Amino acid sequence: MKGAILVLSGPSGAGKSTIIHKAGEAIGDYYFSISTTTRAPREGEVDGVDYYFVSKEAFEEGIKAGDFLEYATVHGNYYGTSMLPVQKALDEEKLVIFDIDIQGHRLVRAKLGDVVTSIFITPPTLSELEKRLYGRSTENNEVILKRLKSATNEIKAIAEYDFLIVNDDIQRAAQEFILVANSARLKHCKEDLNGFISQWLEG
């Protein structure tokens, strides 16, 4: 049966990339969905790796053409997910991993709910998040304050997620992630289940 979708949300600084990296091959063959954004690249960010960086005009054309599975405006910039590579990966029975915010999660769940498993990943406390964001010093204070404010709102939405991973211990967090990612692959869409029922009755 077809591939499945794993949505990850949580504040920047929660350690999502570190957890995925740590999990490595234990979660099998996956496609990490690269978002498209109109925000400026941060130092060290590479186009086509971290994001597809595009102009506001190009993004708005994509919206008009119906290219986006989901998109949203965050801190004045567009962020979105092109449907084409996602569909390709699903057809190849890969686990598609999205790193999107709570708005994106709602949209993806509404569109592809049957095969979505979602995880909210967070540092143990707001003050720990603050420490991590100032510690890595890749953003200026204004951006960090915006991120902390977002996180304070986003944490209230954790009940919308299938799972919560508290990243206070990277080993345990990665183990939990591996478990959820591999069980996510066992989800089936309604269409496939209906096919199964027909075959089951006749078989």
Added chain:
Amino acid sequence: MKGAILVLSGPSGAGKSTIIHKAGEAIGDYYFSISTTTRAPREGEVDGVDYYFVSKEAFEEGIKAGDFLEYATVHGNYYGTSMLPVQKALDEEKLVIFDIDIQGHRLVRAKLGDVVTSIFITPPTLSELEKRLYGRSTENNEVILKRLKSATNEIKAIAEYDFLIVNDDIQRAAQEFILVANSARLKHCKEDLNGFISQWLEG
């Protein structure tokens, strides 16, 4: 945080007990909920192990007293789950495993939905189920025909379950079961999540 619930449904003959036995210690500490029933014990079935076998009168008193988390009538007999041992196991942070039918699943989900993960387990086809039921010859033909008819109805409800495990290969089925059972433990009830949010913001 508190224990979680794993609901297993699927036709008698799907191999549910074999799968749990095969999974063994890989799913950690769990409490297998023993149902109470008014049906007669089958050969080899032991009271307090396979079921609590009680009289119709005793069962109906339990219903009046509100002792049952869920109960239903199947083939003219009562089957139900006492809440007391379940609550005790949840308080001890155990995974509580239920082997109940689709009606039971609906009731448990309605009451304890936050912490429920459900799996429908089935042989690969109806004819394979038939073969297994006649093969083990623990029931008479009339009972087997009733079971096959039930299975034909129950299979249509698989989309209500979080997961489907097709038991055509016991090794693979047990591996899938282990994955789902261990991820089921990561579920949190709304109450615990609300507690987490408060601590997160203050911490």
